[in-house]
Amino acid sequence: MAVTPSALVLIGAIYAGVTIYKHRKVRYLITSTELYKKTGVFSKSVINLRLDRIQNTSFDQTFYQRLLGYGTVHIETAGTDGTDLVLESVNNPEHVMGRITECLEKVKSPEYDIA
Numbered sequence: 723m724a725v726t727p728s729a730l731v732l733i734g735a736i737y738a739g740v741t742i743y744k745h746r747k748v749r750y751l752i753t754s755t756e757l758y759k760k761t762g763v764f765s766k767s768v769i770n771l772r773l774d775r776i777q778n779t780s781f782d783q784t785f786y787q788r789l790l791g792y793g794t795v796h797i798e799t800a801g802t803d804g805t806d807l808v809l810e811s812v813n814n815p816e817h818v819m820g821r822i823t824e825c826l827e828k829v830k831s832p833e834y835d836i837a
Contacts, residue, residue, distance in 0.1 A: 747761060747762060747763045748760070748761050748810070748811075749761075750809050750812065750818075752821060752822060752825055754773075754825065754828070754829075755772060755773055755774075755829065756770050756771065756772055756773060757770065757771045757773060757776070757797065757807070757822065758770045759807060759809065769807060771797065771799055771806065771807055773822075773825055773826055773829045774829050774830065775799040775800050775801075776797055776798070776799055776800075776822070776826055777798050777799055777800050778797075778798040779795065779796065779797050779798070779819050779822050779823060780795070780796045780819070781793050781794060781795045781796065781815035781816060781818070781819045782794055782796070782815075783815060791813055791814060792811050792812060792813050792814070792815065793811075793812065793815035793816075794808060794809065794810050794811070794812070794815060795808070795809040795812055795815045795818050795819050795822070796808055796809075797809070797822070
């Protein structure tokens with residue numbers, strides 16, 4: 723059974739559509755006190771971390787991700803082993819990691835008070 727070019731185009735379009743759908747159903751939000759990861763379209767899942775619990779952030783990019791400008795940010799919190807939250811396929815992960823670090827500096831500064 724031979725695969726026609728039109729079948730390959732159709733398969734590629736379906737794959738691209740599924741990938742875009744998966745990417746668009748994930749939202750990340752950084753507030754002045756918390757970091758949220760929201761997933762789902764029909765059902766929802768929300769993970770939140772208090773910024774004052776974050777101990778370490780890092781990011782990685784494969785060669786192709788670097789060419790396309792996206793990557794993965796890893797976040798570790800106090801009292802756990804390993805990564806607690808992974809922000810996948812984020813645009814400009816180095817910038818995102820920097821923004822999280824800026825928020826951490828504000829939260830952990832002596833002048834910060836959430837009262």
